[in-house]
Amino acid sequence: MSKSNLVAYESSPLGVLCLRRRELLSQPGTIVTEVTLNHEFLMSSLYTDSERALAETALAMHQGNGLQVMVGGLGLGYTAREALLSDRVARVEVVELLPQVIGWLEQGLIPLSPELQSEPRLVVTQGDVYGRLASPPEQRFDLILIDVDHSPNERLDEESVSFYTAQGLRAAREHLAPGGVLAVWSYAESSPFAEALHEVFDQVRIEPVTYDNQLVHEQRTDWLFFARG
16 A cells, blocks of 8 residues: 555546556655556556567667667656667657646656656657557668557557557558667567567567556566567
8 A cells, every 4th residue: 555646637639648656655755656547557667678678688689889779658757768778779759649648757756757857868759659650660670669559459548559450560660770670568478479579570578577566465477579580
């Protein structure tokens, strides 16, 4: 249990967004920042293992320097920050659909705000990452890291459904530079999405990330999908 403090509560094109901070009574002094959408849990600063692993593993799969990185979905910023921790990364562009989430970063409401705002390699763009990946590329990226939907089968908005098909992945692949890596976060495994990746890319890697969720006293597993070639 915890003491809760509402930080922001506002409407968005996807529904009601809520940003709150909680001090865990079981761990006094531990402040957790959480986001809900339509009163359903979306993300937390308490468990960021898989968000960070999305960038960390993709970086390990690419041996280049001066890397150009696209991150789909700002969230609480942990995927973008993990990419920026590498001195091999020249630039990170975060594409975030919701201006409200961008506003939280700009207003210093999320834990990583000071660090991300002071990072000259970071650019945050308001827009639909799925629509952008479905369009002809204006530039190509070495890494494209997508953390938007709950899973390929449980999406925040049906506009993203085509991305998870072979046709959508072929369009997304055009945005990758030679040797580039596409990485997608999911809270669940998805065999149809894995099959679509195998149809389009030469190399596919699926990584489970398991962690102990102390709030519900059970282990949870997120799934990361990586593709190249």
